[in-house]
Amino acid sequence: MPISDLNVVDLLQGASLSIADALFPIVLVNAYDGRYQRLTSQDTFPNEDGKRVNPPSLLLRMQQACSNFWSILRHVSFLSTVLLVGHVFVSGELRSIQENCYVLDVGTLRWLLAAGGILNGTVLILMALLTMAASPVTTTFLAAPMNAFQLAIFMYTGFNNYRWIGLSVCWALGLAFVFFPTQESTNNSTAATRKSYSFARNVIITVVLCGALYSMNGVGHGSRASLDIEAPTCQNTSTVGSKTAQLKPLNYTSTMHDDYLGTRPHVDTIANLTYLVEQCREIENGGGVDDVVNCLSILEHAENEYFSIPKTTLTARASEPDAEAKYHAHAIVEDESLVKHHAGFAAGQTESNSSFGTCAGPVIPFHVYWTGSATWRVELFIKAYLYTQNLPCSRLWLWLDSDLDANSMEKMLCEDPIFQRFRPLVARGDILLKSWSFPERVPLARESAETASTPDLRPNMVTEDGETVLANGIIQDADGQQWLNFKSPHASLAPVQVSDAVRFIVLHLHGGVYCDMDVLLLRDMRPLLLPDPTSGPRAFAEQWVERCAPYDYNTAVISLPANSSLSSYLLRGGVRMGMNFHPRVIGRMLWSDGKSDEVKMLHNAVFDPLVTNLRREGTGTCTVPCHKNFQSAFMGEVEEREQEWSNYRGEVMEEGVMGDGGVMGNRSLGNFFRGAWAYHVHNQWWKSPEPSSWMDVVTRAQDAFFDGASTNAYGERWMGPVVGGYERSGW
Numbered sequence: 110m111p112i113s114d115l116n117v118v119d120l121l122q123g124a125s126l127s128i129a130d131a132l133f134p135i136v137l138v139n140a141y142d143g144r145y146q147r148l149t150s151q152d153t154f155p156n157e158d159g160k161r162v163n164p165p166s167l168l169l170r171m172q173q174a175c176s177n178f179w180s181i182l183r184h185v186s187f188l189s190t191v192l193l194v195g196h197v198f199v200s201g202e203l204r205s206i207q208e209n210c211y212v213l214d215v216g217t218l219r220w221l222l223a224a225g226g227i228l229n230g231t232v233l234i235l236m237a238l239l240t241m242a243a244s245p246v247t248t249t250f251l252a253a254p255m256n257a258f259q260l261a262i263f264m265y266t267g268f269n270n271y272r273w274i275g276l277s278v279c280w281a282l283g284l285a286f287v288f289f290p291t292q293e294s295t296n297n298s299t300a301a302t303r304k305s306y307s308f309a310r311n312v313i314i315t316v317v318l319c320g321a322l323y324s325m326n327g328v329g330h331g332s333r334a335s336l337d338i339e340a341p342t343c344q345n346t347s348t349v350g351s352k353t354a355q356l357k358p359l360n361y362t363s364t365m366h367d368d369y370l371g372t373r374p375h376v377d378t379i380a381n382l383t384y385l386v387e388q389c390r391e392i393e394n395g396g397g398v399d400d401v402v403n404c405l406s407i408l409e410h411a412e413n414e415y416f417s418i419p420k421t422t423l424t425a426r427a428s429e430p431d432a433e434a435k436y437h438a439h440a441i442v443e444d445e446s447l448v449k450h451h452a453g454f455a456a457g458q459t460e461s462n463s464s465f466g467t468c469a470g471p472v473i474p475f476h477v478y479w480t481g482s483a484t485w486r487v488e489l490f491i492k493a494y495l496y497t498q499n500l501p502c503s504r505l506w507l508w509l510d511s512d513l514d515a516n517s518m519e520k521m522l523c524e525d526p527i528f529q530r531f532r533p534l535v536a537r538g539d540i541l542l543k544s545w546s547f548p549e550r551v552p553l554a555r556e557s558a559e560t561a562s563t564p565d566l567r568p569n570m571v572t573e574d575g576e577t578v579l580a581n582g583i584i585q586d587a588d589g590q591q592w593l594n595f596k597s598p599h600a601s602l603a604p605v606q607v608s609d610a611v612r613f614i615v616l617h618l619h620g621g622v623y624c625d626m627d628v629l630l631l632r633d634m635r636p637l638l639l640p641d642p643t644s645g646p647r648a649f650a651e652q653w654v655e656r657c658a659p660y661d662y663n664t665a666v667i668s669l670p671a672n673s674s675l676s677s678y679l680l681r682g683g684v685r686m687g688m689n690f691h692p693r694v695i696g697r698m699l700w701s702d703g704k705s706d707e708v709k710m711l712h713n714a715v716f717d718p719l720v721t722n723l724r725r726e727g728t729g730t731c732t733v734p735c736h737k738n739f740q741s742a743f744m745g746e747v748e749e750r751e752q753e754w755s756n757y758r759g760e761v762m763e764e765g766v767m768g769d770g771g772v773m774g775n776r777s778l779g780n781f782f783r784g785a786w787a788y789h790v791h792n793q794w795w796k797s798p799e800p801s802s803w804m805d806v807v808t809r810a811q812d813a814f815f816d817g818a819s820t821n822a823y824g825e826r827w828m829g830p831v832v833g834g835y836e837r838s839g840w
Contacts, residue, residue: 247286254283282317367810368824369779373633374416376469376502380636381415382649382709389712401721402730402756404714409784419642464537466501473503473638474621478545478611480510480604482520483527485835486626486794489804491531491540492811492832493630496821500539500829502635506619508545508611518542533830545611551618553583553591553677582684593680595688602688609690610683612664617680620646620671627790628665628716629807631778633823634786638668646670649709651716651789653693660700662708664692665789666716675707717789718782733757733780734803739791745799776806778822797840808835 240248257279388411389404407414475494479487494505509517521528522535522542534540570578576592577585585591602610612623622638624630640646648669653661669676682698683690699705713720718732719739734741734753741747754761754775762775781803782788798804812834813819815827 251283251286254280278317366779367814367819368822369777369783370632370822371824373499373823373825374636375418376499376635377418377639378416378636379419379639379641381417382637382647382711384415385711385715386709389714400730401712401714401718402732404712405718405732405782405784407784408714408786416636468499468502470502471639472501473635474506474619475503475634476506476508476612476615476619476621476623477626478508478510478608478615478623479626480513480517483525484794485527485797485839486790488527488530488835489629489808490624490626492815493807495534495539495829495832496811496814497630497633499633499635504538505540506543506615506621507540508543508615510607511544511546512607518544527836530833534832537830539829545615547595547607547610548614550584550592550594551614551680552672553593553681554672554674555590583681593677593684595684606688606690609664609692610688612667613669613676613679613683613690613695616667616669617671617673617676620669622666622668623664624787625665625789627792627794629788629790630786631782631788631822632786637786640670646673647709648675648707649711650692652710652713653696654713654720658700659705659710660693660696662692662696662699662710663717664690664695666787669708675704678704714785716785716787718785719788720791731756732782734776734782739793740796742788742790742803743793743796743798745801745805776801776803778807778810781807 236248236252239251257276385408388407475498477490491505491507494503507521509521511517514520522532531540535542572578572584575587579585579591582594583591584594608625616623622634637649648667650667651663651665653663669679679695679699682695686694686698696705699708719736719742722731722735722737731752733756734747735755736742736747736753747753757775757780759775798808810819814821815832816834817827820826
């Protein structure tokens with residue numbers, strides 16, 4: 110780059126860096142030679158009488174060298190801090206932080222950052238005091254268990270069994286060092302013997318400790334793989350046909366029927382998201398509601414108001430697209446092309462044991478991310494998807510983390526006992542196992558104008574590969590394609606950070622909708638996901654809490670059009686903020702940049718109807734069922750038993766248990782947050798359904814559907830391969 114292209118700030122920054130880099134080793138060497146080198150000299154030392162004595166032993170010199178190392182490290186840290194602070198002010202990094210770190214605008218996160226900084230500073234001071242009072246070795250052995258425990262917290266679900274073993278070893282060694290100090294083995298032990306014993310003990314503990322830490326952080330880390338690696342095949346390819354446990358008839362005492370949602374919406378039906386947002390949010394001076402009960406009533410009874418089928422004479426339907434229009438930019442099919450249409454079918458061809466049918470329109474992917482082996486909650490999500498969605502027009506993409514386990518796909522498909530029930534559906538094509546590995550970079554939309562307004566533009570710099578650097582993290586190749594580089598490797602991110610990033614990356618690359626595994630689908634999502642023929646693809650996300658700010662999104666359910674300027678903008682923002690894809694931070698960025706209208710925030714009633722009850726302490730109306738916590742759905746007898754049906758408008762039947770783990774009273778799927786598209790369980794990973802609980806009702810309804818004993822909520826019979834029932838003995 111010509112010097113004339115540099116501004117004053119760049120010149121000052123470069124000059125200061127050059128001077129600092131030149132002086133740093135000189136200052137360091139002089140400090141070591143002038144202050145510490147003489148302490149470890151091998152020359153003989155005079156004693157107080159001026160007589161020459163023998164040089165210090167090798168052990169003493171090694172101990173002194175260890176102390177010197179810690180002193181040098183302290184001086185290096187102080188000098189580095191002074192230099193870096195100066196560079197922060199000179200380089201304009203503070204301005205970049207103010208423009209890029211939207212997390213600073215979120216009050217709760219701002220206080221968390223401040224508290225974290227204070228706590229980290231306190232720990233640093235305490236460690237320094239401990240070093241001065243005891244020794245550097247003591248500080249090291251006490252810090253290692255603490256760091257190992259922090260690693261366990263950060264990794265959470267990715268903390269496998271061998272890592273727990275490593276953590277236990279770290280703590281055991283730390284306790285051994287503190288509570289089992291070196292003692293004289295005999296009364297006539299010499300000082301040299303005791304020091305040698307102490308030195309040998311410390312070396313052995315250090316070796317074992319390093320091995321334990323390595324096992325926690327390095328061993329078992331999966332090799333990097335392609336995002337679209339094909340699912341492995343098992344040696345035994347026979348169809349899994351485990352017989353479903355025979356269910357007793359569920360003679361509900363309520364008047365609800367299996368097909369309580371009526372006929373499934375037409376394949377071309379689209380939902381008016383603007384109508385849903387305006388009718389279910391609080392608007393000053395009237396015109397809207399902020400009551401989840403009223404919103405659920407709108408969702409249940411006002412389908413004629415927000416559902417519509419485009420007229421072919423005016424606009425194109427999903428099944429009859431305009432070849433020149435990019436209406437279905439986020440639709441996919443088996444070969445991952447964007448759109449595949451079959452205009453010969455009005456509503457889709459019925460599926461069979463060997464075929465999932467044909468869709469008269471775009472096939473939309475449902476993405477979900479998971480680590481580890483399958484649990485009954487994975488089974489719950491998959492069965493809820495199969496129970497509610499238009500299967501010929503949907504595909505379930507199950508992303509398995511191969512960064513944590515390179516063999517995760519093979520283990521899930523061939524070894525996992527729970528997932529074996531769904532192998533026929535993998536063979537049929539309903540479920541696609543996808544390998545997730547953090548990509549080094551992803552392409553940005555060509556029509557995106559993001560770099561034109563990004564606050565961290567840099568003068569164009571050409572790399573050795575002939576690519577042009579446009580901004581931090583953005584490069585452009587010789588063909589004009591812009592790419593976004595990811596700065597943080599997978600290993601440095603906590604599992605929740607990986608999950609937050611996965612949804613934005615897969616939606617940018619493939620489109621469709623992403624759901625967390627703790628989301629229970631209750632209705633056909635297709636009307637929400639189809640693009641509007643007049644305005645094109647649409648984007649939406651869940652609302653965080655009741656009466657939240659306009660930027661408080663929850664991305665437990667989120668839909669984005671693929672390879673769009675919007676998805677590129679969101680990815681770029683998360684990378685600029687240090688791989689921070691927390692929904693409230695991304696939402697703050699959308700709101701601050703005036704783009705919040707591009708991502709509709711759907712009311713809690715749509716995907717999370719229970720959350721508003723948590724803040725209703727005896728005021729206002731309550732949902733049906735009226736629960737006050739997320740555990741109630743798993744309980745046979747809830748704490749709020751008298752209030753559970755407080756807002757139910759029908760006849761409340763006498764409670765009575767029917768069969769083994771049957772249904773109590775009015776509990777049926779038709780009475781479970783009627784109108785909502787989904788129910789957000791909010792974790793509860795270790796909970797199991799008690800007999801007659803709502804989750805028991807849900808799972809029994811699913812098993813009856815797959816066993817052919819009943820229909821789903823749309824009156825449809827299961828025509829696919831055998832799907833085994835839940836193993837209730839483990840509950």
